[in-house]
Amino acid sequence: MALLHFTSGTTGMPKGAIHVHGAVLTHYMTGKYVLDFHPGDVFWCTADPGWVTGTSYGILAPLLHGVTNIIDEAEFDAERWYRILETQRVNIWYTAPTAIRRLMRLNIDPRQNYDFSQLRLIHSVGEPLNPEAVVWGQEKLGLPIHDN
Template identity: 60%
Template structure:
C-alpha cells in the first residue's frame, strides 16, 4: 500500500508534486511525494531498527494529527506490519481495550497522550515510540532518530490477503471488535476515490475525518494518495477561522466533511469567510 500511495508516483516522475499540505496553530508545511518517500523510509528504518518492528507485527498509533503521524503510518506499512490508528480523544479504557485485544507490540504516541496508556496492564506491548521533544530515556525518541536515519529502505512486498490496517468498531452495541483490512482493499480505495470522489491528479483534497476511524484512513489517507492528489491535513482543535483558512490558503478543490462540521461553520457566520471559489464540490460522510 505505501508503495502504491507514495513511491509509485515518484517512480512515475511526480516526485516534485505536493502530496501533503499541513496546517495548525503553529505550523504550516507542505511535503512533496519525494519528501514523503524519504521521510517514510526514515520512519521505517527507525521503527525496524529501534522498535524491532517486523512483518506482520501490530503497531498502533495514538497521537494528534501532525505530519509525523503520516510518516510513521507509511513507515509501518513499508515494513509489512499492520497499523492500528486510535482516535486521539480516546481515554484510558478505550486505549487499553484495543491494545490488549489486538496484542499490539509497539505503540507510537506523543507526551500529551502517553498518560492515557496503562503500560503496566499491557504485557504484549514491548516498545513505546514517542513523537515529541525531550523524550525520556525509557522510550524511543522518534524525532531525534529520524534526523540520523537512512532515507533508503527496501519495502516488504506483500500478498493481496496480507494484513494492512486494523480498525475497531465504535462499541456502541457491545465490546469494540477488531476489523482487519487487507492489502487488496487498496483496489476499492483507489476505485471509489477515482469514481465516487472524482479525485484527479490536480485536485487539492481535504477529508476532515480523524484517522482513528475508517473514513479517516480510507478517504483521508489512502484514496487521495492512490489517485495522486494533494492531501490536506488540519491539526489542532476545531476552529472556524482555521478551517476556512485551510480552504483559502491551500485552494482546496474537493472537501469531504461531516454535516455537523458544516453546521458549526455556518453558526460562526459569514464575516470570517473570504474566498471559497476554489471548490469543485463538497461531499459529506456520516
C-alpha cells in the same frame, strides 16, 4: 491483508479491522468516481485519521491517486478551516454533517472573507445530511454539499 486498522477505542478496547486488497481497490474506485480525483487536485478530509473514514478516504484514496492531501489534527475552528480551504487551494472537501451544522450556526458569511473559487466538490460523510445543509452550502460556499 492490505492493512490492519485499529479503532480508536471509544467504545471499549481498540479492535483491529483488517482491510483486504479488494477494499483498497474500492477506495481507489471511490476516489475516482465519487470524489472525482484528478491529477493536481488538493483534497481535504476532516475526519481524524484514527477513524475508518480518516484512514480509508483521508489517507488511502488520495494516496492511491497521487493527489495532494491536507491533514489537520487541530480541534474544530471555523475561521482556521476557511483559511485552510482558501490558502491551500482545496478542490475537494470531505467533511461531516456535524461540522457543516456547526458552521451553519456561526454568524460568518465565508464568501465575504475567503476565496473558494478553486473549490470544485464538497462531500459529507458519517451520517445523513439534512436538506438545509445542502442549501446552506450552495448559498454560503458556492456549491451544494453532496451526501455520501
